Amino acid sequence: MEQRTITTEHGSGGAATSELIDGIFAKAFDNPVLAQMEDSAVVPGADEIAVTTDSFVVDPLFFKGGDIGRLAVCGTVNDLLMRGAVPKYLTCGFILETGLPLEDLEKIAESMAATAQEAGVTIVAGDTKVVEGRGGLYVNTAGVGFAPCSTIGARQIQPGDVIILSGNLGEHHAAILSERLSIDTDIQSDCAPLVDMVGALMAGTVAVHGMRDITRGGLGTILKEMAEASGLTFELEESRLPVTPKVRDFCSLLGLDPLYMGNEGKMAVMVPESDADEALRLIRMSAYGTHAAVVGRVCAGEPGEVMVKTAVGGQRRIDVLRGEGLPRIC
Amino acid sequence: MEQRTITTEHGSGGAATSELIDGIFAKAFDNPVLAQMEDSAVVPGADEIAVTTDSFVVDPLFFKGGDIGRLAVCGTVNDLLMRGAVPKYLTCGFILETGLPLEDLEKIAESMAATAQEAGVTIVAGDTKVVEGRGGLYVNTAGVGFAPCSTIGARQIQPGDVIILSGNLGEHHAAILSERLSIDTDIQSDCAPLVDMVGALMAGTVAVHGMRDITRGGLGTILKEMAEASGLTFELEESRLPVTPKVRDFCSLLGLDPLYMGNEGKMAVMVPESDADEALRLIRMSAYGTHAAVVGRVCAGEPGEVMVKTAVGGQRRIDVLRGEGLPRIC
Known part of the structure; x- marks a missing residue:
């Protein structure tokens, strides 16, 4: 069977993009907030919040002990924790290179979902872009945490x-x-x-x-x-x-x-x-x-x-x- | 004079990375929250918040009427606005390709700063990675907005x-x-x-x-x-x-x-x-x-x-x- 990979069509913003989102991301990250598929996620807040961002470009995508997806969740969750905050929400921005096997993307999304569950965070918003390339992938995760501790720093x-x-x-x-x-x-x-x-x-x-x-x-x-x-x-x-x-x-x-x-x-x-x-x-x-x-x-x-x-x-x-x-x- | 460009050294996480951050991003985005340079930004929150993310891979980086930096701020600000929220905070994740002229990066950062000011948002957290490439640049912006309107959707x-x-x-x-x-x-x-x-x-x-x-x-x-x-x-x-x-x-x-x-x-x-x-x-x-x-x-x-x-x-x-x-x- 031929291996299915990312094509420029997946970045059109049209039917192929939404098939990709429904078939892989919405399935793996399944939650009511994300399911609304609006321009931004509306979620409960807190008096004081911690905010952070991190992009991941690790090469190779899969390695002993993890993959780019687990890394992307851990990195941002840990940055929130370092201010004493309780990690609550993550956003994921994917930049996919053409040629990336859909099977790999699926594994990465599942790894992110499992790590998010372990860390107690919800993936509330996402974005997908496609660039010409050689089957690689970059992920950005931004995070929001509650109740940061102002005496840490x-x-x-x-x-x-x-x-x-x-x-x-x-x-x-x-x-x-x-x-x-x-x-x-x-x-x-x-x-x-x-x-x-x-x-x-x-x-x-x-x-x-x-x-x-x-x-x-x-x-x-x-x-x-x-x-x-x-x-x-x-x-x-x-x-x-x-x-x-x-x-x-x-x-x-x-x-x-x-x-x-x-x-x-x-x-x-x-x-x-x-x-x-x-x-x-x-x-x-x-x-x-x-x-x-x-x-x-x-x-x-x-x-x-x-x-x-x-x-x-x-x-x-x-x-x-x-x-x-x-x-x-x- | 030789044109200075991004090298893999800028992605080390060491001295060259922090020179890049201080010399370009901290200068352009100058504000007290970002200046703390901690793992995440601690900022006032709200009872209900809107959260969104968007990555930008536009080619070319500069075009009539804008550039990737202005686009990255507008895209995320607009996604928050579409839920009736007041945009407050942005995070920026940069993925820089080797060969990118530092002068171009500086122009893009300045354009982001000017657009953020126009939109009334503060850039509170950032991240920079470097990949081998041909002088390109990707930007992710994630955003947090206050007081979303629950009757829009x-x-x-x-x-x-x-x-x-x-x-x-x-x-x-x-x-x-x-x-x-x-x-x-x-x-x-x-x-x-x-x-x-x-x-x-x-x-x-x-x-x-x-x-x-x-x-x-x-x-x-x-x-x-x-x-x-x-x-x-x-x-x-x-x-x-x-x-x-x-x-x-x-x-x-x-x-x-x-x-x-x-x-x-x-x-x-x-x-x-x-x-x-x-x-x-x-x-x-x-x-x-x-x-x-x-x-x-x-x-x-x-x-x-x-x-x-x-x-x-x-x-x-x-x-x-x-x-x-x-x-x-x-």
């Missing part, structure tokens, strides 16, 4: 706070890179929605000062950005950074530094030292947080610096990622 | 309603097509935010039952979709459809039907016949609504049909756009 971080990492570094990056370089490994992407661990932290007694998920640029880049925004010094202990032996070997082989590798289901959290044990306990209750660890601390020191105490007792100053990094990991 | 349309068109058909489509085919014409895209005309309708005494902007697929497609959703028959009078002589000549030359050509600053509104004069007066107060006209009426008849009374006295049944249409007009 880089400026709330204080000297004496500890830095907690919710799990092992580098897995998403290593999974994508191994697909691209055809390296035979069973490292899986860590791509996951952090709803339950952040929900537990928000519901508990822990004073969360800063929270960021670790995506492009890796832990090193996001900590440097947070140190600069807070005007404080962050001290990391290299020996405490959780990295699996497989990822460590992978990094050694390719000369990569786990500090600059992207994750898609990990976060760094800054809390007062007195709350550290409780924060760890809450994070570790999540299936995605079992390897959480305290990896460093915040001090007054030089504004905007991140210092790493190396395993052999030295100290180095780190910066944001310079140079290319690996393109299209998310 | 295809299901509220009633027999006896008149159908008002806010202005001339086909201008955006003709402008893009003439650029693509290098046809020498001064037809300009009608791309515009419909904030003032919809605001006037919402503030006034007119009972708006249905409202849709006319984009891909043209007036014919959106009316057919609305007729199906309402279960009523729409009757159009061809002689009343406002089309400029230039666009009419352009269509004749290429064998196009203005009913299926895309606009980006026009809408169709359904109101009770007794409100028609007031609705026309309010729409015509806007600079973008001076050619508004009553073009048809709604009746019980056959559910989901759109009938066109032709200028020569005949009658034809129309359907949604079949076949390709022109790809990448928006």
Whole structure:
């Protein structure tokens, strides 16, 4: 049987577009709001909302531990969570290249629907465009969350706070890179929605000062950005950074530094030292947080610096990622 | 001087990405919410909100009467307005192809900022990705609006309603097509935010039952979709459809039907016949609504049909756009 693929007709805005929407997206994302098929979705709001957007261009579309659809839901859900908000609504904008097998699109839509269900969000609006291409696909997800926590943000971080990492570094990056370089490994992407661990932290007694998920640029880049925004010094202990032996070997082989590798289901959290044990306990209750660890601390020191105490007792100053990094990991 | 263009380094998530964001987007979109540069924007909400998304892949990026940036703001703002909502926040997701001149990106960002200001919306969150390509650019805008009107929607349309068109058909489509085919014409895209005309309708005494902007697929497609959703028959009078002589000549030359050509600053509104004069007066107060006209009426008849009374006295049944249409007009 001939494989059916995306054609320019699917982007016409006419009959073929609506067949595509009905046959794939409306079916996978099925809910009463989306079913209205109006120009925008009307939904209940809240006094204060968190709003975010993220586009996904990952190559390949399918990889060990996930696919572009799961990634697109997790990325935006996690960005809402990082402000202490409860993720509620997602919008999806698809840019489809001609030649994309409809079967792949269907799998991606189903993966998005399953991940949205896991994360407790509803996909309320969508859009589909078609461009000439080679069977690829880009997805944008924008998100709205309720009840953000106004006391979370880089400026709330204080000297004496500890830095907690919710799990092992580098897995998403290593999974994508191994697909691209055809390296035979069973490292899986860590791509996951952090709803339950952040929900537990928000519901508990822990004073969360800063929270960021670790995506492009890796832990090193996001900590440097947070140190600069807070005007404080962050001290990391290299020996405490959780990295699996497989990822460590992978990094050694390719000369990569786990500090600059992207994750898609990990976060760094800054809390007062007195709350550290409780924060760890809450994070570790999540299936995605079992390897959480305290990896460093915040001090007054030089504004905007991140210092790493190396395993052999030295100290180095780190910066944001310079140079290319690996393109299209998310 | 050598022209600076987008490179894969701009997509690393590291230093080059943040230079791009600071140098172009933060500068053009400058506002306190965006300046926080957190994972998501925390902003005031409302009891009920409208949410929408739209991706833009128009080719070429710049055309007579607008550019991809103005289009991206207008498209999403108009989708919020069509539910009677007041547009408040936009998010922007950029997918940049390598080779894109930074100067072009700067012009597009400035155009978005100017159009956002015209429309009264704030750009509160953004994201930038880079893919290998040939100097192109895609933009996604998602939007949030306040106080949507729950009595607007295809299901509220009633027999006896008149159908008002806010202005001339086909201008955006003709402008893009003439650029693509290098046809020498001064037809300009009608791309515009419909904030003032919809605001006037919402503030006034007119009972708006249905409202849709006319984009891909043209007036014919959106009316057919609305007729199906309402279960009523729409009757159009061809002689009343406002089309400029230039666009009419352009269509004749290429064998196009203005009913299926895309606009980006026009809408169709359904109101009770007794409100028609007031609705026309309010729409015509806007600079973008001076050619508004009553073009048809709604009746019980056959559910989901759109009938066109032709200028020569005949009658034809129309359907949604079949076949390709022109790809990448928006």
